[in-house]
Amino acid sequence: MSVPLEAYLALSALLFVLGTTGVLVRRNALVVFMSIELMLNAVNLTFVAFARQRLAIEGQLAVFFVVVVAAVEVVVGLAILIAIFRTRDTVDIDDVDLLRG
């Protein structure tokens, strides 16, 4: 009952693409944000899959770091979002376009 590596890779790739698409199509900052999280987790999946196949510790190690970093990013990201929401009452990223040219 062992799932082949390719399956994991395919799944993670699919997730990654989904995430990417989310970033490109969604306008709600929070959703965009979640899409990015999705991408990161796709990466995690890849790491774990490879780690298992190669029996190399670095894979799991990496995942831990990614998770931590992702958490940190969440903190920062949400803080910024809140600040914006406070002043503009919106998290639609297409409304955030003062800066251009």
Add this chain to the structure above:
Amino acid sequence: MVLEVIVALPLAGWLINGLAGGRLPRGVVGAIGCGTVGAACAASVMAAGDPAVAGGGLTATLFTWLSAGEFTVSAGLFMDRLSALMALVVTGVGFLIHVYSIGYMADDPAYARYFAYLNLFVASMLLLVLGGNLLVLFVGWELVGLCSYLLIGFWFDRERAASSGRKAFIVNRIGDAGFLLGILLLATTAGNLQFDRLAAASGGMAPGLLTAATLLLFAGATGKSAQLPLYVWLPDAMEGPTPVSALIHAATMVTAGVYMIARLHPLFLHAGYTLSVVAAVGAVTAFFAATVALVEWDLKRVLAYSTISQLGYMFLAMGVVMMPAGMFHLTTHAFFKALLFLAAGSVMHAMRGVVDMRRLGGLAGPMRWTAAGFAVGGLALAGVPPFAGFFSKDLILEGAFEWAQRGGAMLVWIAGLATAFVTAVYVTRAMMLTFAGPAADPGHPHEAPAVMGLPMAVLAALSFGGGLLGARVAGEPLLRYLEPFFVDSAIGVLKDRPMPAAGVITALPVAVSLAGILAGFALYRDRREVTLGALGRFLSHQWYIETLYDAVIVTPAKRLAHLLADVVETRGIDGAVNGVGALVGRAGLAVRGLQTGFVRNYAAAILAGTILMLGYWLFR
């Protein structure tokens, strides 16, 4: 040493009058002006007496002027028989005209400037005739051109004077460009510009090269000596003060071309058909100018065309290898043409600048002496014996005949004769219109002051007796003096001249001249204003030559200049440059446009980049 002095004296005069003249009293300025030239004249006499001159020539090398690579030219002076003669004519006639100017320019505000220029001219002219090599000659050649420019435009506040000066300079430059190329050609082939070296080398040079070189030099001569096709500046040069016309545009500068050919005659003799060209140009110019003089109303312009015509004679002489005769005519012409100009000057002086002969007349009475002077000059010009002009012109025509005998073109001789006739006619015309009959406008003309009269008197004497210098009866002292210089060339012609045949040939010109004078009397008696109909119109437009130049050269050139400056330069070349700049600028705006400010576009860009890179890595 003496040679340096000759040149240095008038130069000093120029410096003093030029720098301090404005602050000096007029008397002093005049004294310096004339004194320096007089002294130069005396020095020339001294130098000419030096035995070295009669021998190999008197040389004075000052310093190395140019030395680049193996080519060197030294700044040196040189006097042999030829340049001795020239120096004497220049300083002698020059001195007389300086004296005359004291009176003529008496009440001109720019008195000092005038004398400064005049002195500078004499200095330059002396540099020209005493130059030890072709390049120094060229320096003088250009400097006299400058002085002519300065003096034609002396009254620079007159637009016409300024323009005429400029015209003179530029036309001369056109000739000089040729002259310069000639020098370059000689310098590269002979490797040296010393006259003696050139003469020596001329034998060995390829005739083709030599022909080219001499023709180029002659191009310069046509400019300086106002021959066809570059004569156009001389008539306009009459804008200048009349003494200037007398000195520069009659007696000395314009003869530089003749002197140059005499100086380099070995080259010209070795150079195939150059001399034939010279003869032809001389003959045509002589006739052409004479005919134009026939219909001019401006007294000075009549004399100007007369000068062109007479210079034609001199070149004719050179061309037919009667070089001593040419130099002889140069001398006599210096006398009588200067006289004529000075006389005309004193007429203008009396008539407050009127030169239109239709408004003159009846001056024989009030201006007896001037009239007499003009008459003497006129007869000399017409070639009536025993006046000076007769001997020299006669000799030239004889030479032309001989030349024809030896296979030259008979036309040249015929042209010479015809010119003699026309000359006589226009001289008579000028005489009549100016001095005879009733006065056109009742002014109170007064005879010129002594300071102007005296020089005229001297010149009159020379115009009368000058012929003896070349008269066979007097043993042709001048010709004999020059013989050694021309020994290898013209002397042959001079020697074995069949005496008997001479009878007719010598008589003919005299007859022609007298006929001309009679015709003149007949035509213009009691100052009739004869316009020769269609012919007259043709002549009074100078055969439409200048019209042609304007149509073919001047106007197109101006058009081209504006085309290049206003279209090619601005829209074409610079347009391209600015175009590139504008293009980059627009690109800048375009790129800014990509920066939409929408996060998602940016993300898309990143994705696009990613895909491209993946593509590159995977499907390379």
Add this chain to the structure above:
Amino acid sequence: MMGLPMMTILIFLPLAAAIVVAAIDRKKTGALYGVGLAGSLAALALAAVVFVRFDPDQAALQFVERMAWIPSAGVSYHIGVDGISLPLVMLTAVIMPLALLSAWGSIAERIKEFVFSMLVLETALLGTFLAADLVLFYVFWEAVLIPMYFIIGLWGGPRRSYAAVKFILYTMTGSALMLVAIITLYLHSGPSLGARTFDLAQLRQLRVAMPLQAWLFGAFALAFAIKVPVWPLHTWLPDAHVEAPTAGSVVLAAVLLKMGTYGFLRFLLPLFPQATLQFAPLLSALAILGIIYGGIVSWAQPDVKRLVAMSSVSHLGLVTLGVFVMTVPAMQGSLLQMVNHGISTGGLFLIVGVLYDRTHSRLLGDYGGVAALMPRLAPLALIVVLSSLALPGTNGFVGEFLILLGTFRANPVYAALATSGVILSAVYLLWMYQRVMQGPVAVKERARMTDLTRREQWLFIPLIALIFWIGVYPSPLLRRSEASVRALVQDVRERGNAAHLASHESRVTSHDR
């Protein structure tokens, strides 16, 4: 060779003066100009000493100073003077004080910055002419641009900003590619010379394979041709001249343009002899085109400064021709003519400046009959004009004649075409002189047209003196340049013609990199 680093002092004296100027209170006009003038005059004095002590019989660099600058990159501080750079050093040293003097009184605001820029400019110029290391040269060469950019851009006429930008971008474009070529040379020097170097003397030994050599030649030639400027790369020049203040125009015309022609002699020819011989016809043709085109276009200019600027295109065409016909007289002639053009055209711009200060117009149409109002200016102006149209007796003729002589030897047709410049220069210069000086007085405010002040007279006296001195007795200059020029011509001819040999060797070297 001697205790004092003469050349270094010479180069950096003006810079030192500039630093002093920076320290002076900006209100003290006199002090500012005084120090500036003193600095440049001191440089002139030093240059004069060099000129006297210079050994005419030596072709190689003299007063050489050399020390490591960036040893790791093969860059050295290597300077020295030879017969080719000496005349231009002298020219710079003479023109700079005059330019400053001309500004005194006509430039009234931001004097401090102006004098400062001028002095920095002088240092950069002297450095350019004395550098014997390619990087050092490039540094000075580019450093010239910045002060000049500000001189045009800050003290210039109405369109100064446009002119300044055009000037700097146009010239930078050329030198940018030259930098690439310099580096390429350096990289190639490794294999054949043992160690990579930017030192000119060593790079002259280098033999670059032909296709590459042609490219490098092109890069250098472009940079220099733009600076000269060679037709059709000249259009930055009229704009720069028209807008620049008088002092700027003077330095630009008198010295900056010579950087290009100097570059030809100092770098282009010795570094790429083979390509030089190959492309000489092309450059000669462009030069001749420039002579004629510049002459004709000058004639149709309504603006005096533009007229003089275009005349520079014509005159420098002749200089360029003299460089590329590759004969000793021609090359000495164009070297001399660089100086002459500096004197005469510098003088012309000074005249325009004197007039502009009074009328604030540069249009020929606004002048006329000035000679009557400014009798002291008229003769000086005439002499300068005559020198510019190369009348014998003035400096212009000597240079022109030598160039034409040398050209005639190489190719009579070139000489014949170039001689047309003799006629054209007379046409437009006398036209200009008549429009401005002669004819009835046409100037609006006669009252303004006061004659030359004492200061202004002193602008011209040295120039006039030089005009006649060089015109009558040019030997001191010619003697000093002869040895170096002769050596250069021989060198280029030999190494250029030994082509097959050279290209063979270097094909080997250029491969193993």
Add this chain to the structure above:
Amino acid sequence: MTPPAVDLRLLVPELVVTATAVAVMLAGLFLPAGRQHLLRWLAAVGTLAALGTTLTAGADPTPAFAGMYVRDALTRVIQATALLAVLLAQWLSGEYVERTGLEAGEYYALMLVAALGAMLMAASSDLIMLFLGLETLSIPLYVLAAFARTDLRSQEAGLKYFLLGAFGTAFFLYGIALLFGATGSTGYRALAEHARTPAVIFQAGLALLTIGLAFKAAVVPFHFWAPDVYEGAPLPATAYMSVIAKVGAFAAFLRVYVVALAAQAGEWSTLLAAISVLTMIVGNVAALRQTSIKRLLAYSSIAHAGFILTGVVAGTPSGASAVAFYLLAYTFMTLGAFAVVLMLHRRGEEADQIADLTGVAWRAPALGGAMALFMVSLAGLPPTAGFLAKFYVFTAALDAGQIGVVVTGVLTSVVSAYYYLRVAYTMFTGQPHEDVGFAGGRWVTAALVTASAGVVVLGIFPGRVISFVQQVGQAMR
């Protein structure tokens, strides 16, 4: 398996920086409002100490911490540069932070942490390490961008930077993952070994990894965030991030490409060459028509990323040294330019329009002169640091036969002269705005002076600095 050897002495600089960051943040909390300026001293002392330890600590090419970390010459040089950058940035910020009432403690702490990130990237010899360094660098910068919490533009800058940054990080990580898959390890050595027979995943991984770095370095087409973020962020923050991000990113470029994948230069140099050409063109052309000095410097920083990249493209030791030198020069001239802008204000606001500079030089000649100096240097004209920096990278690139890149480089430098000199020219011409005033202070002045000195010294007497940066190259040979 045996526990990895841990030698904390190697980490002294990093530890000092960390300690300083913590100390400053705590001090910021407890110091009374009147005493906040003491934080500057604290930060400065700490940074200088770190700088000292970096320069004194010897170089050792053998990786430590289980091959995660290496303190070789490259590490030393880059870390020194990063510390210099943060030091100058602190000085720049001094007065501004107080004037605008930002929390100084956090502010300095964030700067130091970012610097730490850059230092770790330089010292990384393992992809995980690189990732951690990158994030340690980026996250504080997100915060700094949004640091003026109530300012709309600052918020926007923060958001954009954060979202895109995270997005980029995802790609970066995915790249690491794939490389890990391909090599079975995250160490650079493994990369080097497997690069000889590259599998598809390897290639893809490398590409994605590159994207992450390219994003940080703001290289076309991953540069779009930069102009907006630079414009929106508080001025001193902009100044800092424009430098420190480059330092970190290019350190990583050197590590990955020039050190690890040197043998395969042929494989990737073409790609990087294309990118650098594109970057130089877009960056310089886009800057031509800018009106905001911040934005102009943003595009300038993009353009310079392109120039620096040419050094990487060379892929040679000398190229690496050139990049190191360029980063140093870039630090001086960019921070210097920002310092000049920081010394002005328009009614208390940032004087961030080029128009605001009009005629300023006539009120403060020294300031004008300095700006002219920096602009000339940024344009790459001699005799300045900017010229020699370009000179070195171009020499290296030419040596590697990258003629096209170099020609583009020099020509785009000409284009850049247009906008740089326009800025300098503006300062010297016209009448100054009446509502533009000076906001100078001792600290920012110190930064200005240091930067000017740096630009001049690197331009005229570069000998010692060059021999310092050349350790980088020598270490690789």
